[in-house]
Amino acid sequence: AQKVTQAQTEISVVEKEDVTLDCVYETRDTTYYLFWYKQPPSGELVFLIRRNSFDEQNEISGRYSWNFQKSTSSFNFTITASQVVDSAVYFCALIGAGANNLFFGTGTRLTVIP
């Protein structure tokens, strides 16, 4: 069975604060892929990152960084110095090798207050 849990339903931060969005996953596959997507108010899901299970290196892209830890089955997403434009719903997703579809978490709504 595959499952993605995003325990934080809603988070509010003040602009310029750092914020971490949690993602915990379950899978029996040894090879799998993890994704983060952003859904701004316009509705379109915007792809942020894709990682495979053999690459545990943390990744940084501008103000965004991702911490992948297989030992805790987590793939957390941190936004540094948050901005109002970061306000959106963020989804974590998982697919196992050989599986046919992505499993999405229920999303975390981030509100950045100016």
Place this chain on the structure above:
Amino acid sequence: DVKVTQSSRYLVKRTGEKVFLECVQDMDHENMFWYRQDPGLGLRLIYFSYDVKMKEKGDIPEGYSVSREKKERFSLILESASTNQTSMYLCASSLGTGGPQETQYFGPGTRLLVL
């Protein structure tokens, strides 16, 4: 730049009507997907297609059908709309050379209200 478009942003239909949701991608992608998004449930896969005229059921296919007559177009059909099909519908596509584990690119979504 990948572009996935959906025919309508908002749609209001009556119970029992036949509803067509259209999705078009312009990047020659092999794979296309239809999801519905509901509060507290995330995105759930309805159907997907790996090639023209091919389709596979996702997690919640009941009450839906799909059509893929051309590579760039994937249609979702509600044969007889019901109020529990009120939802946000999202279409996605992926390149197809690496299987379903590839990155999926999404359209803007269609908010469907069934009265």
